[in-house]
Amino acid sequence: MASRTATKDIITLRGSAAIVSEFFGYAANSMLYNRGVYPEETFAKVKKYGLPMLLTQDEGVKTFIANLTAQLSDWLESGKLQRVVLVIMSKATNEVLERWNFSIETDNEVLEKGVAREKSDKEIMREIQAIMRQIASSITYLPCLDEPCVFDVLAYTDKDVAVPFTWIESDPKLIANPQMVKLHSFNTKIHKVDTLVSYKNDEWDEE
Amino acid sequence: MDAGSMNSSSGKTQSRCPFKNSYFKGEILERIWIDFIPNRSAMDFDYAHYMLNEGRKDKENPAVSSPSRDAYRKQLAETFNMNRTRILAFKNKPPTPVEAIPNEFSSVHPAKPTKTRRYIPQTWGSSNVLAIALGNTVYLWDATDGATSELVTIEDENGPVTSVKWAPDGRHIAVGLNSSEVQLWDSTANRQLRTLKGGHQSRVGSLDWNNHILTTGGMDGQIINNDVRVRAHIVETYRGHHQEVCGLKWSASGQQLASGGNDNLLHIWDRSTGNLLASGGGGSDRCIKFWNTHTGACLNSVDTGSQVCSLLWNKNERELLSSHGFTQNQLTLWKYPSMVKLAELTGHTSRVLFMAQSPDGCTVASAAGDETLRFWNVFGTPEVAKPAPKANPEPFAHLNRIR
Numbered sequence: 001m002a003s004r005t006a007t008k009d010i011i012t013l014r015g016s017a018a019i020v021s022e023f024f025g026y027a028a029n030s031m032l033y034n035r036g037v038y039p040e041e042t043f044a045k046v047k048k049y050g051l052p053m054l055l056t057q058d059e060g061v062k063t064f065i066a067n068l069t070a071q072l073s074d075w076l077e078s079g080k081l082q083r084v085v086l087v088i089m090s091k092a093t094n095e096v097l098e099r100w101n102f103s104i105e106t107d108n109e110v111l112e113k114g115v116a117r118e119k120s121d122k123e124i125m126r127e128i129q130a131i132m133r134q135i136a137s138s139i140t141y142l143p144c145l146d147e148p149c150v151f152d153v154l155a156y157t158d159k160d161v162a163v164p165f166t167w168i169e170s171d172p173k174l175i176a177n178p179q180m181v182k183l184h185s186f187n188t189k190i191h192k193v194d195t196l197v198s199y200k201n202d203e204w205d206e207e
Numbered sequence: 208m209d210a211g212s213m214n215s216s217s218g219k220t221q222s223r224c225p226f227k228n229s230y231f232k233g234e235i236l237e238r239i240w241i242d243f244i245p246n247r248s249a250m251d252f253d254y255a256h257y258m259l260n261e262g263r264k265d266k267e268n269p270a271v272s273s274p275s276r277d278a279y280r281k282q283l284a285e286t287f288n289m290n291r292t293r294i295l296a297f298k299n300k301p302p303t304p305v306e307a308i309p310n311e312f313s314s315v316h317p318a319k320p321t322k323t324r325r326y327i328p329q330t331w332g333s334s335n336v337l338a339i340a341l342g343n344t345v346y347l348w349d350a351t352d353g354a355t356s357e358l359v360t361i362e363d364e365n366g367p368v369t370s371v372k373w374a375p376d377g378r379h380i381a382v383g384l385n386s387s388e389v390q391l392w393d394s395t396a397n398r399q400l401r402t403l404k405g406g407h408q409s410r411v412g413s414l415d416w417n418n419h420i421l422t423t424g425g426m427d428g429q430i431i432n433n434d435v436r437v438r439a440h441i442v443e444t445y446r447g448h449h450q451e452v453c454g455l456k457w458s459a460s461g462q463q464l465a466s467g468g469n470d471n472l473l474h475i476w477d478r479s480t481g482n483l484l485a486s487g488g489g490g491s492d493r494c495i496k497f498w499n500t501h502t503g504a505c506l507n508s509v510d511t512g513s514q515v516c517s518l519l520w521n522k523n524e525r526e527l528l529s530s531h532g533f534t535q536n537q538l539t540l541w542k543y544p545s546m547v548k549l550a551e552l553t554g555h556t557s558r559v560l561f562m563a564q565s566p567d568g569c570t571v572a573s574a575a576g577d578e579t580l581r582f583w584n585v586f587g588t589p590e591v592a593k594p595a596p597k598a599n600p601e602p603f604a605h606l607n608r609i610r
Contacts, residue, residue: 037304038304039304058302060301060302061301061302064297064299064300064301064302065301067297067299068297071297082292091303091304148304149304150300150301150303150304151301152296152297152300152301153296153297154294154295154296155294155295155296156292156293156294156295157292157293157294157295158292158293159292159293161293161295163293163295165298166297166298166299167295167296167297167298168295168296168298169293169294169295169296170294170295170296171294172294
């Protein structure tokens with residue numbers, strides 16, 4: 001195990017990009033399930049990060065997320081991705097109700113010099129697990145989404161990124177006067193991902 | 208890490224944005240530090256880091272950068288979206304969850320049709336709205352936003368609606384009725400403009416527009432060219448079919464009219480001379496024949512293999528799409544005028560009765576007695592005919608049953 005761990009502990013830029021984009025795929029699924037964007041029956045349980053994770057079985061959503069994570073991985077490898085935002089909007093009014101923000105910091109040295117880093121796989125998994133648990137438990141404080149909602153994903157990239165033809169420029173879809181909750185972050189030593197959820201203030205107290 | 212003011216243990220968070228709170232209320236630097244660092248995502252540490260190390264020329268002076276300043280600047284920049292970030296969204300949006308348009312559309316259908324509907328007239332207009340007639344009612348489906356609406360419900364004595372056709376302007380629509388009348392409607396104003404009477408003796412099963420000329424085909428076998436602008440609208444009549452005229456289609460130039468009948472004949476008429484150019488048969492004949500209009504001699508005869516139900520020209524008239532019944536229920540693509548068979552599109556399990564062409568001319572929708580609506584990417588580019596059943600984006604993919 002010791003020798004195996006040694007090899008596994010080496011993280012390359014590509015490996016890190018894969019971990020982060022995969023994390024995003026699972027996180028997106030978890031959000032869609034927990035926030036009830038798609039009906040519960042359309043999700044199936046799989047084991048990941050040492051937790052039962054729910055993945056959508058809807059082909060359309062699956063394809064959407066798969067294409068997304070592939071592109072994110074690409075951008076992560078080139079260090080162009082700054083953040084990924086998943087927005088949940090009211091289907092009727094298109095008003096943004098929730099915004100899940102994942103900021104990404106890329107270690108520039110790795111980008112430029114192509115070095116690898118060391119960090120135990122297990123520890124990264126543990127960090128991701130913590131975030132997943134937080135996402136799941138977020139339903140305790142996030143306001144109920146009573147109406148049918150739709151979701152969309154925004155990618156904040158460097159300005160010099162060539163926009164692939166399947167992507168278009170978008171507005172940031174911000175929430176006015178949001179409540180914000182910061183969740184745990186995880187770090188592969190090459191990419192550091194911070195999670196923040198902002199949601200529409202549904203109470204008129206506190207300013 | 209303990210995020211301080213952000214995450215309170217009870218789960219309810221502060222409503223105020225932390226650094227706004229700290230910054231404007233002048234709290235101690237240490238508190239600002241704690242508040243800002245964890246909130247890196249809103250702060251875009253990346254930007255600060257980038258500014259410090261890459262030294263890229265920008266509005267700001269990269270030398271001065273305390274965390275609070277960076278944060279505030281970032282907050283401002285984000286608000287005004289003036290930063291060096293590009294925000295991208297995936298072009299193809301994820302599918303909307305269950306209560307989606309297809310259900311709305313299917314709820315528009317009458318709950319119990321009085322008789323099995325085998326003929327479902329439909330037409331796709333240049334305004335990208337699909338008009339479909341079910342029983343006595345004409346419904347409009349806007350392909351751009353998926354909105355459905357009802358255009359008109361005909362009185363029982365005149366109905367059912369036997370044919371619909373958008374005028375080239377995509378605004379006016381002709382509605383052919385069982386009573387032999389044809390109503391003209393303005394879909395934008397939602398009002399009836401006129402009714403064409405006295406032409407046919409029985410139901411009007413097919414319609415096509417040629418600018419201001421509305422060509423109507425009736426069960427009486429007649430094809431009448433109506434000028435919708437004038438009171439005495441009948442301009443000319445083509446007689447050639449022995450039974451009901453099921454399909455009519457003008458070529459893009461407006462010079463040739465193709466007509467298909469229940470007598471299983473396909474005729475092509477020349478507008479200027481009124482001569483029959485080509486005719487094709489189905490059933491026992493199954494051929495498309497070409498005639499010399501002067502001598503009456505048959506020049507060319509093309510065996511289509513089965514009865515010809517409807518016809519469509521492609522944009523440059525070099526191709527003709529015909530739909531058939533038994534046995535293959537296929538759509539056949541022909542090169543015109545050589546009548547070389549370019550392709551056969553199979554898929555329907557019953558006689559293909561109606562075809563409609565999308566405004567861009569590339570996609571064809573076909574409706575058959577098997578109660579399905581199929582979309583074909585037929586008239587792609589003139590050189591390459593790519594016949595392949597193509598699933599139309601989103602709503603229509605779910606629309607399988609039309610009652």
